[in-house]
Amino acid sequence: MPDTHDNIHQWEAKFGSWLSNMIAGPSKWIPIMAVAIIISASAYYIPKIERGINYAEAAFKQDTKIIQDLHALNERMPGIISFNIPIIGSDTDAMQDVNLLRGINQLEQALREDPAVGFTTSLSQYIHLLNYKMYNDAEEMWVIPYDQELVHQYLFTYSLGADPEDLSIVTDYDYTNGQLLGFINTMNPTELERITRKISSYITLYRDSRYFKDAQISLSDETTGLPGIGGFAGTSAATRDVSEDEWLKLPAITAVLVGIAIAIMFRSIAMAGLIMIMVCITLFTQYGLAGYFSDMKNWGGNLHFGNLVALTIGMGLGVDYSIYLAERIKAEYRKSEDVLSAFRQAFTTTGSSAVLSVLVLLFCLIPL
Numbered sequence: 001m002p003d004t005h006d007n008i009h010q011w012e013a014k015f016g017s018w019l020s021n022m023i024a025g026p027s028k029w030i031p032i033m034a035v036a037i038i039i040s041a042s043a044y045y046i047p048k049i050e051r052g053i054n055y056a057e058a059a060f061k062q063d064t065k066i067i068q069d070l071h072a073l074n075e076r077m078p079g080i081i082s083f084n085i086p087i088i089g090s091d092t093d094a095m096q097d098v099n100l101l102r103g104i105n106q107l108e109q110a111l112r113e114d115p116a117v118g119f120t121t122s123l124s125q126y127i128h129l130l131n132y133k134m135y136n137d138a139e140e141m142w143v144i145p146y147d148q149e150l151v152h153q154y155l156f157t158y159s160l161g162a163d164p165e166d167l168s169i170v171t172d173y174d175y176t177n178g179q180l181l182g183f184i185n186t187m188n189p190t191e192l193e194r195i196t197r198k199i200s201s202y203i204t205l206y207r208d209s210r211y212f213k214d215a216q217i218s219l220s221d222e223t224t225g226l227p228g229i230g231g232f233a234g235t236s237a238a239t240r241d242v243s244e245d246e247w248l249k250l251p252a253i254t255a256v257l258v259g260i261a262i263a264i265m266f267r268s269i270a271m272a273g274l275i276m277i278m279v280c281i282t283l284f285t286q287y288g289l290a291g292y293f294s295d296m297k298n299w300g301g302n303l304h305f306g307n308l309v310a311l312t313i314g315m316g317l318g319v320d321y322s323i324y325l326a327e328r329i330k331a332e333y334r335k336s337e338d339v340l341s342a343f344r345q346a347f348t349t350t351g352s353s354a355v356l357s358v359l360v361l362l363f364c365l366i367p368l
Contacts, residue, residue: 008348015355016348024340035281042288049287050294051243052189053236053304062298070187078119079183081192084230085203087178088216095123095175095215096151101144103211104180110202111182116195118185123170123178130154184233189240189299196229196237203227243305251283254312258319266326275322282318286311317361321354 022031056070074080087104089095105124111117127144131154135141145151155175158166171178184195203218204227218227228234255276263272293301301307328350332342 012348012352015352016344016346019347019351020340020343024343038285038288039281042284042291045288045291045295046284048291048295049247050190050299050302051247051304052193052240052302053243053306054187054189054299055236056187057299058304058306061300074185074187077183077185079117079185081184081187081233081236082231083182083184083196083199083233085180085182085199085218086230087180088219089176089178090214090216091176093152093175095171095178096148096155097214098144098146098148098151099211099213100215101127101151103206103209104178105144106209106211107202107206107217108180108182111199114195114198116184116186116191118183120180120182121170122180123167123175126158126167126170127151127154130158179230181231187299188297189236189302189304192233192236193240196233199229199233200227203229239305243303243308246305247287247303247308250308250312251315254315255279255283258316262319262323265323266330271326275319275326278322279315279319283311283315286314321358324350325354 021027056067060067070080085107087095087100089100094100101124104122105128108120108122108124111120124144128142131145132138132142134154145154169179169181184192186192186195206212207217207227218229220227229237258279259272259276262275263269266272287303290301290303290307293299294303303311325346328346329342332345333339336342336345
């Protein structure tokens with residue numbers, strides 16, 4: 001490290017002097033108060049954090065045309081977030097059982113009562129339609145017949161004159177397994193979490209129904225025992241679960257490992273503790289900002305799994321700059337044995353370089 005500072009620009013010297021006076025001089029209460037205000041605001045907003053993801057707004061800005069088009073499509077169509085509930089039969093033709101069809105119909109009707117469910121379909125709906133058409137569109141015949149043989153005849157007759165793939169979306173070829181397919185008409189992660197939990201609770205409720213004694217609804221998670229939901233809603237729920245599990249654990253593990261590395265590097269537990277305190281303040285602020293965006297319903301800035309990874313990377317960059325600055329302060333103090341002078345020289349050289357690097361990084365992120 002060079003002993004002279006002949007190549008220092010005037011603005012760097014002024015910056016180093018200003019920052020050292022701000023931290024160690026009479027104005028030191030200004031940054032202390034600023035940190036206290038930021039921590040207080042973060043503490044208020046952190047409980048409001050939403051950890052689900054709105055994939056569209058996480059990828060595009062709210063005011064872009066593609067987001068507006070997606071919202072318009074969502075309003076005109078029954079929804080763009082799909083969900084699938086698998087139904088596993090115990091034998092061939094299990095899906096043709098009138099009791100099972102009635103149970104599926106009851107589950108569908110329960111789901112449709114929620115305004116967030118825009119559409120559902122299943123083999124039960126096809127049987128309704130076939131019975132309705134066989135009785136010349138009589139409204140009272142929009143029902144599932146009690147006669148088991150009549151259901152068999154409906155499906156056999158339909159298969160003779162229709163494409164065999166017509167029913168592939170709701171059942172397999174030999175009617176052993178099937179699914180209930182639906183769409184959710186909201187991309188709001190808070191609302192999506194509510195409706196997926198509601199679907200899961202309905203599955204749990206109907207599993208023990210007499211209608212499903214010869215079939216299984218959905219597959220259970222081996223860890224939690226909760227029924228799984230397929231489709232994009234299931235994917236969204238899974239990514240939210242990742243954020244729920246990792247939003248504290250991932251930064252904590254990173255902080256501990258970095259703290260150990262710094263303690264070894266500087267041979268000082270105090271230095272590691274000081275840098276970790278600054279990292280924790282930064283992380284606390286970032287979580288507070290995520291809570292603010294969640295409260296504002298800006299789903300590009302809430303704490304979904306994508307931003308969680310970005311925050312961890314940002315924490316690593318902050319630690320890098322802290323190590324550079326701490327090493328410089330340590331070197332300058334060895335030469336002058338004056339704390340204020342060491343701060344001033346370190347902020348003038350390494351500090352100004354770190355600020356320029358951060359500004360460049362921020363300018364690169366502005367378009368995002």
